[in-house]
Amino acid sequence: MLNNLFRSSGISRLGRHKTKKSMTAIINNLCVIGTGLIGGSLCLSLKQAGACKHITGAGRSEQTLQKAEQLNIIDDYKTDIAKAVKDADVVFVSVPLGAMQSVFEQIAKGLQKAGNSKAIITDAGSSKQQVLQLAEKIFPDHGRRFVAGHPIAGTENSGPEAAFADLYKNRRVILTPTANTDTDAVERVTSLWQQTGASVETMDAQHHDKVLAATSHLPHLLAFGLVHCLENMEDIEDVFRFAAGGFRDVTRIASSDPVMWRDICLNNREPILDMLQRYRVEMDMLYNALQSSDGEKLKEVFEHAKQTRDKFTH
């Protein structure tokens, strides 16, 4: 399935690129919009790799930008995004999906005003189809210089304080270029991510959104739902007092940023609804098996699940 969806030209191009690390161009001016966990960790990692001469931060909250500057995540900052992108070679957007449209509009305005038509724009949004639609609408030439991306990495923490240089080491980054996307822009963004220690793959945005709904968005909803469901029990104190490692692991991601996850749900609505529907069928089956004390059925499901997980994680 995946093989069919891979942009095969992209793959071979990226493959060659990977072996020529010494040829990697240094970015003179990187502008990072949103200097929290995702953007901040990229900055720290690129600085550590010596891959960036200057990083300008931008964003809505001056307090966050000040903190990021104090932590040496960025070299300076501007609260006006249009001004921040003026001299950028690369603009990296790591804001919640719900803020994407407004940020894109300010970037387009700033680049146009400065006559900067070479800047490459890329993002870190967790769903890609809607981001691409925005980019094609807002940026010149149907977003020719925009490379949609998604690092498969993160923690349940947020903000500049949560950022660390190794976040992307040995992790995967998915790029979802379209037929419009400039080849050199894809190469540049690929190289940028490779310098964080990540491996880069390209795929179709629709496929990305489907896989991520299963692998990330559904599990987050389950975890939020589990904790919220238990909140209303009269025994909530005990539930957490007697929670073992299993419970803590399952619910870890329920400590994730609510606004970010609201936006992801709304942006990737259809694939997530599809996964929730599949999951409801599954859980109803388990309910019915237990209600009828069907031990054979329960064991069969548990065995399959264990085999599948063990196979893919070892």
Next chain:
Amino acid sequence: MLNNLFRSSGISRLGRHKTKKSMTAIINNLCVIGTGLIGGSLCLSLKQAGACKHITGAGRSEQTLQKAEQLNIIDDYKTDIAKAVKDADVVFVSVPLGAMQSVFEQIAKGLQKAGNSKAIITDAGSSKQQVLQLAEKIFPDHGRRFVAGHPIAGTENSGPEAAFADLYKNRRVILTPTANTDTDAVERVTSLWQQTGASVETMDAQHHDKVLAATSHLPHLLAFGLVHCLENMEDIEDVFRFAAGGFRDVTRIASSDPVMWRDICLNNREPILDMLQRYRVEMDMLYNALQSSDGEKLKEVFEHAKQTRDKFTH
């Protein structure tokens, strides 16, 4: 809620006991039936604490017992449970709940034949009401010498190779004695667990089963269900290839032992069905909120869940 259910006399007694660690009696002969993760870790921990003179292993599989002996978890073993318990001061039963009845019957037979009426029997089963029913039926004097217990600890791994001495350190152990249970037996089992570094609490078996259904059994079913649900997707390779830490954490416990979890489900059926029903209502609510693109509702649920988890885990 919990306070009402605590056996207050038990609590104060256990509290005093905790401060008298030097008075702790050493167990001359411990018999452990089931020498996997739970039983094996108890043996290693008690040996490390010098709390046990001799440990005899017993169980169904000679291969497992041989492995446990090689790993110095036990000093010797017998495949005949009735013979193994003959000289025991304490018998610890750590077998899947489905094997409990047969194991209890063999213990009762062995103790009776040897004229051993002083041995204390305790277990590590994850649900307590059905275990207590069995014990009261099978052991003499309505299970006067039986102390139902449950260490809130474990990993997704099983077998003697998975055992380690620190498994119970700083973890909680719940005992659910009844009105029939001998006070000295409860004290002895409390002391045994304290020597592993665990803290011991007593509560009503019904309350235990309800809390554990929420805190452990439901999360396991969610994890098994999630992996099993994804198995049927055509993109299963991708799902695991692009799985980040969140997915791995949520599904870790889906690698748990299927037989053990089938037995837990069947033994704690009613409280688990109740939790599955509550969870279904919760997930339907999330589905409907997303279907109607109700971002406010989603954010509200996510915020509540995050606050609750952060509050109880920090």
